[in-house]
Amino acid sequence: MSLVVPSWQVETRNKTSVPFGLAALAAFLLAFAIPFLVSRGVVQDLFFILTMLVLAQNWNLLAGYAGLISVGQQAFVGFGAYAMFACVILLGVDPIAAVLIAGVLSMLLAIPTAFFTFRLQGPYFAIGTWVIAEVVRLLLAQWKALGGGTGTSLPRDATRDMIGVGVMRDVFGMKASEAGDALTYWLALILLVLTVGFVYRLLRSKQGLGLAAVRDNEQAARAVGVNARRMKALVYLAASFITGVAGALIYVQKARISPDAAFSVIDWTAYVIFIVVIGGIGTVEGPIVGVILFFFLQNLLAGYGSWYLLMLGLIGILVMLFAPRGLWGLVSDRTGIQLFPVRRLLRGGSLNQVHKGGPHG
Amino acid sequence: MAILRLEEVSKKFGALTVAEQICFAVGEGEALGIIGPNGAGKSTLFNLINGNIAPDSGTIHFCGADVTRVPPMARCLSGMGRTFQIPQPFERLTVFENLLVAGAFGTRRQESEVSDRCAEILVDTGLIDKANVLAGGLTLLQRKRLELARALATEPKLLLLDEIAGGLTEGECRSLVATIRAIHAKGVAVIWIEHVLHALNSVVERLLVLHFGKVIGIGKPDEIMASREVREIYLGIEI
Structure with a gap:
C-alpha cells in the first residue's frame, strides 16, 4: 500500500469564469459606445438603470453581506445631492468635482449617524436609519440658499461648462445637452464597474469571509476572533460614500433638486430593496x-398610478415567499452557474479520491 | 503555572445570582470537567470566561494577563477557543469556510496560510467529506463536530467545550471522546461542561461542581462523585 500525502488546494473560480469575464468585457465596451448609437431618451433610461444598480449593489452589501438592514439610504442620496448643489452654487465648484466631494461628505455624515444607529439591532436599526434620513431632510429643507423646502436648480452654465463637456462638443460634435447626458452616463457606468469591482473584491478577500461570518452569526464570529463591530462600520462607511456619489451624480443629471425628491424613501430605498429582493439578496448577480x-415592470405598469406600487409590493412578497433567494437564486440553484463565484472550495488530498473513486478509493 | 485563573467572580441577572464568588484555576495542559444541575450557571460561566458577558465583580486572568474587561475577539486571539452548547455554525458558509474564518481571524493570518491546517482538522474531526457542504445543512452530530473543528482552527491553548456530547448515540459519543483525548494529548488545556459523566470522566483530571452559581466542590473525579453533597444535589439521591 502506498501512502498518499494529501495536498490541498482552495479554488474559487469555476468553469463559467473565463467566458463570463470575456462577455462582461464585451458588454462594458458596448455600454461605453451606447451614447453614439442610440437616442438621448435611451441614454437617460440607461443612466437611470445604472444608478439604480449602483444603489442596489450598495444596499445589498449592507443588508445581504453585513446584515445591516437600512431603510434610510435616502439620507446619503439626498445629502450627497445637496452637498453637490452646495459646492456648485455656493462655492462655484465644477459639478463633476463636486460629485466626489459629495461622496466624502456623505461618508463624514455616516460617522455621527453610525454612532446612533449602531446601538440598535435588527428592526430598530432599520427604523433608526429612516428617522435619521428624515432629520437630515428636515434640516436641509431649512437651508434658504439652496431653495429651502421648494428646492432649486443647477445654474445652466455650470452644467454646460462641466469638465469634459467642452471636449465632447469639439471632438464628437455633440450639443451641450447631449454631451451632458453622455458624460453623466459614462460616469455612472464607471461608478457601477468600480462598485461591482469593489464589492466582489471585498467578498473574495479575508475581510469578506469575516463579514459573511458576522452576518450568519455575530456571537460565534466574535468567538473566533472576528472584529464584528469594525467590520460593519467599514461597510457602512464605504456604502455611504458610494451612495453619496451616486446621489450627487443622479442630481447632476436631473439638475433640479427638492428635499422631498432627494430624500424620497420610495425612490431611493423601497425601489432599491425591491430590486435586491426580487433579484436575489446576498449575491452580486441578484441586483443586476x-x-x-x-425597469420593465416600471414601464409596463407606469399607467396604473398607485396600483403600480401595490403590484410591486405584491410581486416582492410573492418572491420572498416562494423564492427567498430571488430570481437569480432560482437560476443559480438549477444550473449551478455563478458569475461572481465567492465560495472557497476545498480540492485535493483525500477529496480527490472521493471524487475520482479510483481503485485506491 | 495556571493558564486560567478566576478570582471571586460574581454575576447577577437582576435578582438572580448566576455566579457567586467563583474561584478556581486551570493549569497549562490540564483537563477540567464542570458538572451541575440544569440552571446551575455552567454556560454563564463559559460566557464569563470567554467574555460574552462581563462579571459584576472579580477578576479573570488568562495566560498571565488580566482579561476581565477584554472582548471575546481578543481573548480568542490570545488562545481561547470555545464551542457553543447550541451549535452556532455560519450556516450560509460551507464547512470548510467555517474553519477558514476561524483559522484566518483567530490566528491573524491569511487564508492561504491556514487552509492546509483547516483541511487537516476536517480530516481529524471526520468532517472532510462535508467540506464543501453548507453548514446549515448538517445533522446535529456534524454540527457538534463543526463546533469543535472551528474552535480548533483558532489554535487554542485553552478549549472550552459546552455539552458537546449531549444528544449523541453511544458510538458517536465514543468517537468524539477519542477526538477530544487526542486534542488534550497535544497539550491543549480543556474545560468541559458535560452531563454525560462517563464520557467526561474518561478525559478530565479534575471535576468542578456548580450549584446555583456557586462552586461546591473541586477535585479528583472519584472523590467528587463520592461526596455526599454532590450526590444529593447533582444525582438527586436522598441519603
Whole structure:
C-alpha cells in the first residue's frame, strides 16, 4: 500500500469564469459606445438603470453581506445631492468635482449617524436609519440658499461648462445637452464597474469571509476572533460614500433638486430593496437581474398610478415567499452557474479520491 | 503555572445570582470537567470566561494577563477557543469556510496560510467529506463536530467545550471522546461542561461542581462523585 500525502488546494473560480469575464468585457465596451448609437431618451433610461444598480449593489452589501438592514439610504442620496448643489452654487465648484466631494461628505455624515444607529439591532436599526434620513431632510429643507423646502436648480452654465463637456462638443460634435447626458452616463457606468469591482473584491478577500461570518452569526464570529463591530462600520462607511456619489451624480443629471425628491424613501430605498429582493439578496448577480426586471415592470405598469406600487409590493412578497433567494437564486440553484463565484472550495488530498473513486478509493 | 485563573467572580441577572464568588484555576495542559444541575450557571460561566458577558465583580486572568474587561475577539486571539452548547455554525458558509474564518481571524493570518491546517482538522474531526457542504445543512452530530473543528482552527491553548456530547448515540459519543483525548494529548488545556459523566470522566483530571452559581466542590473525579453533597444535589439521591 502506498501512502498518499494529501495536498490541498482552495479554488474559487469555476468553469463559467473565463467566458463570463470575456462577455462582461464585451458588454462594458458596448455600454461605453451606447451614447453614439442610440437616442438621448435611451441614454437617460440607461443612466437611470445604472444608478439604480449602483444603489442596489450598495444596499445589498449592507443588508445581504453585513446584515445591516437600512431603510434610510435616502439620507446619503439626498445629502450627497445637496452637498453637490452646495459646492456648485455656493462655492462655484465644477459639478463633476463636486460629485466626489459629495461622496466624502456623505461618508463624514455616516460617522455621527453610525454612532446612533449602531446601538440598535435588527428592526430598530432599520427604523433608526429612516428617522435619521428624515432629520437630515428636515434640516436641509431649512437651508434658504439652496431653495429651502421648494428646492432649486443647477445654474445652466455650470452644467454646460462641466469638465469634459467642452471636449465632447469639439471632438464628437455633440450639443451641450447631449454631451451632458453622455458624460453623466459614462460616469455612472464607471461608478457601477468600480462598485461591482469593489464589492466582489471585498467578498473574495479575508475581510469578506469575516463579514459573511458576522452576518450568519455575530456571537460565534466574535468567538473566533472576528472584529464584528469594525467590520460593519467599514461597510457602512464605504456604502455611504458610494451612495453619496451616486446621489450627487443622479442630481447632476436631473439638475433640479427638492428635499422631498432627494430624500424620497420610495425612490431611493423601497425601489432599491425591491430590486435586491426580487433579484436575489446576498449575491452580486441578484441586483443586476433585479434592476432589469424592475425597469420593465416600471414601464409596463407606469399607467396604473398607485396600483403600480401595490403590484410591486405584491410581486416582492410573492418572491420572498416562494423564492427567498430571488430570481437569480432560482437560476443559480438549477444550473449551478455563478458569475461572481465567492465560495472557497476545498480540492485535493483525500477529496480527490472521493471524487475520482479510483481503485485506491 | 495556571493558564486560567478566576478570582471571586460574581454575576447577577437582576435578582438572580448566576455566579457567586467563583474561584478556581486551570493549569497549562490540564483537563477540567464542570458538572451541575440544569440552571446551575455552567454556560454563564463559559460566557464569563470567554467574555460574552462581563462579571459584576472579580477578576479573570488568562495566560498571565488580566482579561476581565477584554472582548471575546481578543481573548480568542490570545488562545481561547470555545464551542457553543447550541451549535452556532455560519450556516450560509460551507464547512470548510467555517474553519477558514476561524483559522484566518483567530490566528491573524491569511487564508492561504491556514487552509492546509483547516483541511487537516476536517480530516481529524471526520468532517472532510462535508467540506464543501453548507453548514446549515448538517445533522446535529456534524454540527457538534463543526463546533469543535472551528474552535480548533483558532489554535487554542485553552478549549472550552459546552455539552458537546449531549444528544449523541453511544458510538458517536465514543468517537468524539477519542477526538477530544487526542486534542488534550497535544497539550491543549480543556474545560468541559458535560452531563454525560462517563464520557467526561474518561478525559478530565479534575471535576468542578456548580450549584446555583456557586462552586461546591473541586477535585479528583472519584472523590467528587463520592461526596455526599454532590450526590444529593447533582444525582438527586436522598441519603
